[in-house]
Amino acid sequence: MSRSAKNIWILAIVVLLAVAPLIFINAEFGGADGAAEEMIQTIAPHYEPWASPLAEVPGETESMLFALQAAIGAGIIGYVIGLFKGKSEKSKQQ
Template identity: 65%
Template sequence: MTTRSKNLLLLFAVIVLAVTPLLFVNGEFGGADDAAEQAIATLKPSYKPWSSSLFELPSETESMLFALQAALGAGFIGYAIGWFKGKSVKNKNND
């Protein structure tokens, strides 16, 4: 199998993995927090939370922090992959 065909196969797999969940969600994207609140309200309607947040961030700030976390994680993973790739190329050249 050539490198080009492997890359096309991987690209197709990524597209399928990205699109498939969208077909089953039907436009309803809910977080785990909302699902937990609904489950608790269903199981025990008289439940009172024993703590609350010290402060509420605006949703834009939460989204920005989440995007920043994702970008830092992707940068770290990209750096690690490049480092290992460079290390293997260096070892090949030394042999």
């Protein structure tokens, strides 16, 4: 199996792992935003939010998108660190 074919399979598996929970898992995940909203309603019941979300998504989708964003960011940071490390090693050899 060629290197590009392996990369395509790995990419397909990663995408499947990211999308499958969105499709097959029907669960409720709570977060800090929900807890903060409850606390604000307890402290100041007449409070009116000054902004509203552009789109309402289910909580599990929101959590999954947040995790995906963190994973992409970690991947980019890891790539940049590896790139600089490789350049440093190459310059040491020359």
